[in-house]
Amino acid sequence: GAGVSQSPSNKVTEKGKDVELRCDPISGHTALYWYRQSLGQGLEFLIYFQGNSAPDKSGLPSDRFSAERTGGSVSTLTIQRTQQEDSAVYLCASSLSPGLANGEQFFGPGTRLTVL
Amino acid sequence: SQELEQSPQSLIVQEGKNLTINCTSSKTLYGLYWYKQKYGEGLIFLMMLQKGGEEKSHEKITAKLDEKKQQSSLHITASQPSHAGIYLCGADIGSNDYKLSFGAGTTVTVRA
Numbered sequence: 001g002a003g004v005s006q007s008p009s010n011k012v013t014e015k016g017k018d019v020e021l022r023c024d025p026i027s028g029h030t031a032l033y034w035y036r037q038s039l040g041q042g043l044e045f046l047i048y049f050q051g052n053s054a055p056d057k058s059g060l061p062s063d064r065f066s067a068e069r070t071g072g073s074v075s076t077l078t079i080q081r082t083q084q085e086d087s088a089v090y091l092c093a094s095s096l097s098p099g100l101a102n103g104e105q106f107f108g109p110g111t112r113l114t115v116l
Numbered sequence: 117s118q119e120l121e122q123s124p125q126s127l128i129v130q131e132g133k134n135l136t137i138n139c140t141s142s143k144t145l146y147g148l149y150w151y152k153q154k155y156g157e158g159l160i161f162l163m164m165l166q167k168g169g170e171e172k173s174h175e176k177i178t179a180k181l182d183e184k185k186q187q188s189s190l191h192i193t194a195s196q197p198s199h200a201g202i203y204l205c206g207a208d209i210g211s212n213d214y215k216l217s218f219g220a221g222t223t224v225t226v227r228a
Contacts, residue, residue, distance in 0.1 A: 003158075042122075107151070
């Protein structure tokens with residue numbers, strides 16, 4: 001079956017512009033995660049969605065970042081007024097059920113964002 | 117400082133040689149994952165360790181979890197070019213049971 005897909009794979013934008021990154025999780029996976037990977041850094045947790053529960057937004061670095069998950073499936077991460085420090089690879093992951101003990105997180109290939 | 121420290125940051129190994137990567141946590145580990153990442157690709161799940169003393173193997177890769185030391189090691193035996201990539205450890209260190217913290221990664225280069 002299809003894995004987690006993300007689009008676009010690469011995005012180059014100018015400082016100050018808004019960008020939208022999309023994630024299609026594996027069908028049937030109730031949990032969805034967004035991470036950010038900056039050069040030389042590990043993955044940084046951004047946000048977590050689980051079913052219809054309120055998302056955990058504790059990792060979002062500023063109010064310029066927001067995310068939605070429509071219909072419990074596709075998710076969109078939006079960055080408003082992009083800054084150069086937003087340049088990174090944004091990774092999406094999904095898991096069948098919540099709880100790390102219940103299974104691994106499956107990762108998408110990521111979106112490489114470059115802010116000029 | 118990161119909550120998960122990986123060492124070494126990078127290593128170069130001759131094909132056929134063994135290698136070990138360590139992941140040390142500054143907090144209690146509730147579960148630890150090893151992933152492999154190739155440039156431009158997502159993370160590939162390798163192993164999950166949940167209990168202290170647990171050891172798992174898959175093909176030539178073995179991972180161990182030392183709960184007391186809050187540390188895990190990943191060992192590759194008789195390395196091959198296919199083992200090249202970035203190895204990342206991720207762990208649940210906040211008992212949220214869903215949020216992973218990751219190390220910065222170890223870049224492995226295998227020379228023929």
